[in-house]
Amino acid sequence: MLSVHKEGKGSFIEQKSEFIGEAAPVSSEEEAxxxxxxxxELHPKATHHCYAYILGESQNIQRFSDDGEPGGTAGIPMLEVLKKQNLTNVCVVATRYFGGVLLGAGGLVRAYTRSAIVGIEKAIVVEKEIASLYRLAVPYESLGTVDYRLIQEKRKESGRSYGEKVEIDLWIPQRDEEGFIRSMQELFNGQAELNVMDQQWVSLFHGEILL
Structure with missing residues (x-):
């Protein structure tokens, strides 16, 4: 599923009004x-704080608010941006500091649409997938060979520790688990020491995990 990786913020001026678009990954209505x-709270003097969010793998929860703007000119256009980009588990908020010039219904729709877009762009659109954190125990004499293989396969290392063996922690997306295990077993003649330490949703950007 598509979502955003982190909180993002963008802004612009439209007819003397400042619009600030902010997006964030969320997993529940409470978080949104x-x-x-x-x-x-960050913008207590702003005129409006309009928002929209979509939740669930099937995008079954959709909410929005015009926060005092004319009906249909703010929250719905922002929600449409999320839907058109096929995003879920994302909340977008558009803050407006009124500059004294009325934008009209069409102008408001364009401004709030743009607010959602700039916030989402800064938050980085990613693919969300379940990944497992594998711990690979490597004898010191094999470390160079293993490191070379991991670099070749562009594996995402999250840390390593040094004891009797070198323990390397790696996040592996579900789609790659079979190939990763096969590769490590091939490297160690079927004797690879692999343990799953954790499992969670991760962000993938152009196929690479973002931590």
Whole structure:
């Protein structure tokens, strides 16, 4: 599924009004509203804080608010941006500091659409996938060979420790697990010491895990 990797923020001026678009990854309605409230607290003097969010792998939870703007000119356009980009588990908030010039319905729709887009761009659109954290125990004499293989395969290392053996922690997406295990067993003649330490959703950008 597609989501965003981190919180992102962009802004622009439209007819003397400042619009600030912010997006964040969220996993529940509570998290979404906590993000909205955080933005409200950061901008207590702003005129409006409009928002939209979509949750669930099937995008079954969709909410929005115009926060005092004319109906249909803010929250729905922002929600449409999320839907068109096929995003889920994302909340976008558009903060407006009114500059004294009325934009009209069409102008508001364009401004709030742009607010959602700039926030999402800064938050980095990624693919979300379940990944497992593998711990690979490597004898010191084999470390150079293993490191070369891991670099070749572009594996994402999250840390290593040194004891009787070198223990390397690697995040492996579900789609790559079979190939990774096969590669390591081939390298160690079927005797690779591999243990799964954790499993969680991770962000993939152009196929590479972002930590």
């Amino acid at each position: 509203m906590a993000f909205v409230n955080k933005i409200r």
